[in-house]
Amino acid sequence: MDANKQKNQKKLEIELTKEEAAGTYSNLVMITHSPSEFVFDFIAVMPGLPKAKVVKRLVLTPDHAKRLANALNDNINRYEKQHGQIKTAGQPEVPFNYRGPLPEA
Numbered sequence: 001m002d003a004n005k006q007k008n009q010k011k012l013e014i015e016l017t018k019e020e021a022a023g024t025y026s027n028l029v030m031i032t033h034s035p036s037e038f039v040f041d042f043i044a045v046m047p048g049l050p051k052a053k054v055v056k057r058l059v060l061t062p063d064h065a066k067r068l069a070n071a072l073n074d075n076i077n078r079y080e081k082q083h084g085q086i087k088t089a090g091q092p093e094v095p096f097n098y099r100g101p102l103p104e105a
Contacts, residue, residue, distance in 0.1 A: 024055050038065035 026042035033039065040058040060068065080086060 026055055028052070033062075033065075037061060 024042065025044050028043040028045050030041045030043065031038065032041075038060045040060070041054045042056040042058070043052050044055045045052040076086065
């Protein structure tokens with residue numbers, strides 16, 4: 001990008017509130033989609049408890065979902081170059097009584 005374009009672009013100020021700064025723990029995500037949106041339900045599953053809870057829901061347009069997938073893939077690749085391959089335990093089972101839309105991915 002040339003210097004003139006950079007000068008003409010307004011900077012976006014992004015605020016991170018105190019409440020959001022601590023983050024939200026999630027160890028499962030259920031992803032569903034329609035023609036117009038992707039829905040990510042982030043869930044906290046605690047060992048020994050019979051019930052899990054959706055702790056955050058994120059709704060994205062398809063183009064933003066693809067950008068998120070690309071950014072996540074890029075970050076995982078950079079992480080693995082620095083720290084080694086991330087080992088996964090395989091595919092988790094879909095919770096039997098999930099009360100949201102049926103997951104597509």
